[in-house]
Amino acid sequence: MNAAIRQKFRATFSREPEFVARAPGRIEFMGNHTDYNGGTVLGAAIDRGVWVALARREDGVRELATDQGRPRVTARANRLEKFSGPSSWANYPLGVLAALAGSGRRVPAGFDFLAMSDLPAGAGLSSSAAIELAAALVFAAATDERVERETLVKLARHAENNFVGVPCGLLDQGVSAFGKKEHLVFIDCRGPRFGTVPLPSGVNFWIFNTHTKHALVDGLYAARHRECLTAAQALGVEWLADVSPGQFALVQKNIGAVAAKRARHVVDEIVRVGSATAGLRAGDLAAVGRLLTASHRSSQNFFENSTAELDFLVDTLEPAEHVFGARLTGGGFGGAVMAMTSGSFSESGAREIAAAYERKFAASPDVLRLQTADGAELIRT
Numbered sequence: 001m002n003a004a005i006r007q008k009f010r011a012t013f014s015r016e017p018e019f020v021a022r023a024p025g026r027i028e029f030m031g032n033h034t035d036y037n038g039g040t041v042l043g044a045a046i047d048r049g050v051w052v053a054l055a056r057r058e059d060g061v062r063e064l065a066t067d068q069g070r071p072r073v074t075a076r077a078n079r080l081e082k083f084s085g086p087s088s089w090a091n092y093p094l095g096v097l098a099a100l101a102g103s104g105r106r107v108p109a110g111f112d113f114l115a116m117s118d119l120p121a122g123a124g125l126s127s128s129a130a131i132e133l134a135a136a137l138v139f140a141a142a143t144d145e146r147v148e149r150e151t152l153v154k155l156a157r158h159a160e161n162n163f164v165g166v167p168c169g170l171l172d173q174g175v176s177a178f179g180k181k182e183h184l185v186f187i188d189c190r191g192p193r194f195g196t197v198p199l200p201s202g203v204n205f206w207i208f209n210t211h212t213k214h215a216l217v218d219g220l221y222a223a224r225h226r227e228c229l230t231a232a233q234a235l236g237v238e239w240l241a242d243v244s245p246g247q248f249a250l251v252q253k254n255i256g257a258v259a260a261k262r263a264r265h266v267v268d269e270i271v272r273v274g275s276a277t278a279g280l281r282a283g284d285l286a287a288v289g290r291l292l293t294a295s296h297r298s299s300q301n302f303f304e305n306s307t308a309e310l311d312f313l314v315d316t317l318e319p320a321e322h323v324f325g326a327r328l329t330g331g332g333f334g335g336a337v338m339a340m341t342s343g344s345f346s347e348s349g350a351r352e353i354a355a356a357y358e359r360k361f362a363a364s365p366d367v368l369r370l371q372t373a374d375g376a377e378l379i380r381t
């Protein structure tokens with residue numbers, strides 16, 4: 001992609017880029033909707049992501065283009081506006097620019113900017129976090145600002161929360177920034193504290209992207225966020241992560257039925273993150289697989305962020321040979337299921353799952369085998 005983005009940059013802007021950066025997409029391995037509840041998560045940076053290239057301009061004009069068939073966007077350095085419709089993709093880099101400037105850092109005035117991606121859109125693999133982080137790296141490089149990885153995560157999340165307007169946690173940005181090949185990223189979101197957990201050898205990840213997306217997905221995500229904060233308040237804690245399953249069993253009757261279901265998912269999920277981390281360290285992949293599927297069942301029954309398509313994939317994958325476990329990955333309400341398998345799970349095994357899905361829904365899911373990858377980086381030439 002390094003050569004490809006340089007070439008595309010030249011073709012688009014008739015000049016050489018000065019800075020190039022890459023940021024990976026991510027799998028949410030375990031820890032569903034735990035991040036903004038002060039909990040823990042496990043994720044993996046993957047070998048697909050977003051590349052961006054930038055060259056500075058002297059005239060204060062900001063030209064932003066992508067290879068994704070979306071409109072080229074022109075913005076002015078003296079007026080930070082938000083775009084809507086097909087041009088709204090530019091809000092991710094522009095939001096990062098606003099976050100950098102808002103934190104007192106220098107930002108480039110004018111520039112040509114190009115983004116390229118090999119992440120399937122709408123699969124819940126976090127193309128938005130990837131473009132935010134890659135953009136943050138080239139913007140900081142263009143003004144010689146040294147920004148720590150933790151700060152990049154914070155600024156990218158800030159852009160998403162305040163400029164784009166999605167009340168997400170820091171799972172996506174944290175995993176994309178701290179990814180490590182053959183490892184999962186562990187985040188204690190309260191600190192936040194970032195670490196890695198080695199992946200036992202022979203583990204494979206597969207993604208089944210349904211291409212379905214609930215029409216109200218952003219609104220539903222925000223609604224779950226609100227329900228969780230309301231549940232925490234009703235339980236008298238700052239974060240749902242402050243409640244253990246034992247305490248929750250005693251107090252759940254004091255809050256409404258819906259709040260109790262949402263809270264139960266989060267409280268149990270945080271325990272599953274701990275158990276999965278221990279299982280990975282012990283190499284007990286069967287146990288980790290059962291936790292993955294249990295996480296999905298909890299989404300299905302308590303958090304209600306699954307769909308018939310995602311449930312069908314998990315139901316079909318669960319008994320399949322060489323599959324340890326499967327669950328929806330990301331916010332839910334459509335998107336993709338990830339499966340953790342042994343190396344013996346093959347393309348033909350994946351095709352059988354896809355064929356069963358096709359018989360049921362008359363549409364075929366995209367199937368991807370993913371490798372883990374390192375986190376976001378500026379590419380030196």
Ligand code: GLA
Pocket residue numbers: 028031032033034035036168169170171172330331332
């Ligand atoms: C999306 C959000 C994350 C996280 C997940 C659910 O990916 O961007 O912050 O909340 O959903 O775990």
